[in-house]
Amino acid sequence: MIRFTIAFIFLSTICFAQTSLKEIQLENGSYTVGFKHFIVNDSSRTYTRASDWNGKAVYRPISVSIWYPGTIDPRVRMASTSVLDYMRILKEEEEWEHLPDEQILNWFYYSNSPDNQRHLSERSAAYRNLTPVGETFPVIVYSASYQASSIENFLLCEYLASHGYIVISAPSLGTNTKPLEGGTVKDMETQARDAEFLIKEALKNKQADANNIALMGFSFGGMSNSLVKMRNGMIKAIVSLDGSERYQYATLSKSPYFNPDRINVPYIHLSQKEIPKDIMEEQKLDPRLNTEFLLYDTLKNSKAYKLKLHHMTHAYFSTLGVLFNERDKRQDKSDEEIMGSYRLMSRYALTFLNAYLKNDSKGLAFLSKHPESNDIESGLVSKEVKNPIVKSFRFEDFNNIAKSRQYNGLDELSEQLVKQYPGFKLSEGSLNNLGLQLLFNKETSDNGIKVFLFATTLYPKSANLFDSLAEGYLYVGNKALAISNFKKSLSLDPSNQNAINRLKELE
Structure with missing residues (x-):
């Protein structure tokens, strides 16, 4: 029996989770959510499937998931996407598409507990292959965590789509085979190229606003997105969900494209709580991880937000983590607190995107206030904000304002x-x-x-x-x-x- 391990720190001494999609209680917007999933071949790179023992090279397959505002035909009876439907995409992306459904939980990352089995029958808010709403919407390119699935954060992606966004995602995939090398510069470059590929794919959609593109990434995907912005001037905002630019800044800085000054758009880093001292010592982690956010500290040309969610551990910045991940008794909060923190993370991400992609004055006001002034319970989140250091005002800046x-x-x-x-x-x-x-x-x-x-x-x-x-x-x-x-x-x-x-x- 194969059993994969999650490629990040802070997991051991377990107990089982008690959560559900309904209890997370995200307040979806007015749009019905459509969902599409398909595979596109990137002919600029070649790839070998793990199951092809002959080592035959093929064009690199990129598994694409898209959430978007859609319209339900009232004449057609439809059922929304189930968690099992999403998990079938996971097994396809792991190159085990013929694996029996009953083996999914045992085979990959998650325990086959009764609670986890119950999650598989839960239904989400998304419907497969809906007709798109005839409007244009901002695009969010989501980059998954280390070696994770395009659907790892499906609840957040649905939530954003229901509020008028197109969200497109791909799995975190190795350069030439499924496995990554271990969080190397090459891995980061590969995922950054995949995000750039997704931008091109998203713009094939008539709904997509080509001038309104943001990046969102969890863990390793957050760091890879930083690299994308450093070489792509079309990106309008960045959301980092406990991105590895905090933990692996040395890796980011080794890229030939590394230039923090190129991050000149609004940036928000939503981070996990402080890591307990005994865990830091046990896993020989640098204690400065609790205090230093090196990319945030380096930014000069960006309106930057740094928020620490005090009830959140790294794994729970994804939907699959909240639902299926085994809890660490040494540091994890209760399921209720974890779900509340995921809800708060989602709210801040949406508010930030509304503020900077939709010029929402209420969103800007929310971001400017102390969390408690936004009716957020004391002690849940701490916030820092810094303004860009404006060296000069250019004609291009004048034109951007005049155009708006x-x-x-x-x-x-x-x-x-x-x-x-x-x-x-x-x-x-x-x-x-x-x-x-x-x-x-x-x-x-x-x-x-x-x-x-x-x-x-x-x-x-x-x-x-x-x-x-x-x-x-x-x-x-x-x-x-x-x-x-x-x-x-x-x-x-x-x-x-x-x-x-x-x-x-x-x-």
Whole structure:
């Protein structure tokens, strides 16, 4: 009989869990949750299945799980996904797809206790292969813990999807075979590449907002996600569920892509409670693990949150851990406290994502408050926050703000920014370039006109800007205003040959 071990610390001296999906009590949102699972081959890498004793190489198979807002057809009777359905995905990803269902608990990570058997018949909130809701939603790429399944945190993934997110996940898979090497730089790079592969896969979905992508990872997946952000400028936020960037910072720093300054987006690290001293000594762990969060401490360009959940042990940051994991009598809290902490973790993750991917003011207010001010029981969580060290304010930063408000009120925005950043100046050339780029995209032409109108108030003697504004009006079909602004440009620069030629054509 094969029995795998969980590839992390802090587990021994056991008792069995008493939990259920219903008792975890996550408050799902208004969307019905759809779920899809399929395998995509990554032809850029080759792979050998453990069961192929001939060592035949195949294109690397990536098992993909997606949760999304869906619609139930009332004419079709459907049953939601059961825990057993999810566990069948686990055995497929472990390359034991033909294993009898009754062997799942014995064969892999979890004890075949009566309580664990009861979990298999529980039903979740997700329905297989629903029709997607006809809207666009932010994308969350979830990276699993060390050598874990794409469905390890299915309850959290369902919860986020019910609140209007697309969540996509893959298993933590070795580079050339199922097993990883032991948490090496190569393992981290492989999982980071898998997360990047998932971004591409998610964007095939019409529901996906390509400009609103966040990363979420548990344990080793959290560290791998840090690496993804260090080389991907499209990521808008990071959620680390007791990520190994805390425990294996030395491994992260060995990557050729390592650069903490590239993490310039909101970051939240939700960590486990303090590890008891006797366990630290027994397992020869560095006591600084209880106090140091090296990546968080290093961040300079990110709004960063660090929360410690005082009733939470590392294993319970995943759904499968809460339901099936054997409890450690030396340090684990009661099942009720563990479920409450998982619920609190999920609430903070959702609130953070709402705040930074959906510009939710209530979410930002929640994050800014002391936990007790949010009606969270005293002693459950401690929080630290730090703001980015702003070295300068760039034209790109101005454009990001202006774009978010559809380029309205640029005069007021400019005044505010000059007061806040005295050294900041909007150059004539940058405004002209931005206006032209917006203008010649038919979907943003009106915004290009807004930029030129603002620019000509900032530089009222610029013949070039009035010439561009005139071209803008001509492009959108307003001949009268085109003529007026070509004349204004010509009055400022009588040698402007473009204005002379255009006026001849138009008059």
